[in-house]
Amino acid sequence: MELSQAARLDQAAEVLPAALRRRVLALPAAERARIEELRLRGGRPMFLLGPEGETPLPGTEITAQTLETVLEMASRSSVHTVLDQVRNGFVTIPGGHRLGLCGTAVMDGKTLVNLRGISSLCLRVARQFPGLASEVLPKLWQDGRLESTLILSPPGAGKTTLLRDLIRCLASGLGCPPLRVGLADERGEVAAMAGGVPMLDVGQRCDVMDGCPKAVGMAALLRGMDPQVLAVDEITAPEDVQAMLQAAGCGVRLLATAHGETLADLDRRPLYRSLMADGLFDRLVLIQQTDAGRRYTVTDGEGRPC
Amino acid sequence: MLKLLGGLLIMAGALWCGVSAVERLRRRVRVLEDLRASLVWLSEELTFRRSPLPKLLEQLARERSGPVELFYREALAGLSQDPEGGLQQSWRRAMVLQLDFLREEERQVLVEVGKTLGRYDAGAQAQVLAQAARRLETIRAQAGEEARGLGRVYTALSLAAGAALVLMLL
CATH class of the missing domain: 3.30.450.90 (Beta-Lactamase)
Known part of the structure; x- marks a missing residue:
């Protein structure tokens, strides 16, 4: 709707x-x-x-x-x-x-x-801006394959909104080949499920597991829904990282968000440091608030612009 | 012939008065049993499913009948019309409107339930509901005894009163 x-x-x-x-x-x-x-x-x-x-x-x-x-x-x-x-x-x-x-x-x-x-x-207020991801999406692909991506920004800068639109594009094949996306929506903010139907558009091929911790949701999606992409909003716990490592080991591409302003922030926090050390993400999307609005910068895992 | 017909009518009227008094007693027993069963069901649903209360009230209104159905329907309607007032208010209002024949003790049990529903964790609510169901079970048993005892008395009294009236008028 x-x-x-x-x-x-x-x-x-x-x-x-x-x-x-x-x-x-x-x-x-x-x-x-x-x-x-x-x-x-x-x-x-x-x-x-x-x-x-x-x-x-x-x-x-x-x-x-x-x-x-x-x-x-x-x-x-x-x-x-x-x-x-x-x-x-x-x-x-x-x-x-x-x-x-x-x-x-x-x-x-x-x-x-x-x-x-x-x-x-x-x-x-949950916000949905269809088309928001169109600038970012092409930079997340390498050799015809989606790279695992971490979206990084301070609170309130639009991580969830960007994640939702990326999921929508991937799951509907908008600007890319369609992929089956499994979404572990612990807080119900990304898809806003009601009566089994998402109230926010997350695309045609998205399976949503909500109302449970992210790690539990990711494991259930992996076991039951065979996702090609696993999406999760705000990695906050070591269990989330473990579940993502397991998913990556199965060949599933990852889409996730985390709090932080710069790559250096990832290094400062032990939880995220381990994520980067394990090479889980090949792309980082930094969201910055500027006078002209929000700016999206895409880099590879080493911080080189894409 | 006319006197005989009049006498029969008086006897039938008196008997109807007695039977309707007995029926009121029996209805109270049935409603108390229905209320008790619905509270037990609510307690189980809260413990195992933790569903939101509007959904549970809706289901109760659908599955119950008579005054208990109307009570839950009224509580749900009150909550939808005035969500600011909260469940406690709509519960109490529904009780006044649909279960006005309940006695003070039974009302108190329901008032306590209304104060708890939706305000605490599922375990605490289930506990209060289970206590209320036990209390209603005791009251229902007493009401059953009362209906049996008073039922016979009301029937006999109504027949005796009818007969006395017929004799006086003859």
Whole structure:
């Protein structure tokens, strides 16, 4: 289902209480289309985050009750369905939008088990820009073969959006031969599955495993769906790396994203260092925010431009 | 002949009053049993599937009948119309609208369930549901005894009252 960016914001705003939702929907469509996040902080007005930064929306004072209500609506009055996500600091809502959570943590030893009081929420609108990957995609092929690729950028710079469009192109054979893509979508942000159908376009030959840790999803996809490409958003744990190594050993090409700004960032973090040392990725895509917008730089595993 | 017909009508009316009183008692037993079974089912679904509550309420409304079906349907409709109010509010409203014949003790059991549903992890919810189901089972057993005992009394009283009225009018 194709939705405009303004319509995506409207969809995300369904978790807001009626008074706040009305204020958001009353904004002009062009302005709504530019909004990337809605920021709700206790005792302050709601802020709209666009390319220029955060601007307050006057007359939208956020109370503790508002924050609780948003979480209740986001979980459809079923906290038990999102508790695992709450422990990770976010909840994915229908449409693939992400509700980031911040508040007073309830700890069990060293483990965060819940949030007692919520102090801030960040509603990030899932964005889909068909064609975004067209500039990058040709550089990911070598001798008629897709190279395993890692997308690298700071948070909020568009890793997931680029990954989604790359998957869409590969799985539909747009600008390249079609490939069977297995997507381990732990947080449900890439495909936003609902009733077995992806709400965001991930192409014709994409099989999605969601609602489970990435490593478990990747292993299940490898065993059951025989993917030619395995895609995963945000490598964060050693288990993810192990699962990717196993997949690479089976001849499957990899598409993944990670937090970082430069190649040097990969070297600084032990998890990513091991990824690069094992030569898992032959291509790196760096996303940089510039005044003119986002810039994509593709290099090989050694950092040489492609 | 007319007197005989009138007497029969009075007796039939009195008996109908008694039978409908007995039927109210029996209906309460049936509803309590249906509610208990639905809470057990909810508890199991939450434990093993962890499905969202709107989906579970929808399924309950589809699979149950009578006042219990209407109760779950009302709770679901309330949640859809006013998601800000949350499940606790729509649950309580549905109880007032569709299960108004329940007694205070039974209402309290359901109110406690409404306070818990959707607000805690699946294990805690299942625990409260299981406790509520056990409590309803006890109440249902008592209600069954009451329906049997009072049923006979109501039937006998209605017949006796009818007969007395007929004798007085003759």
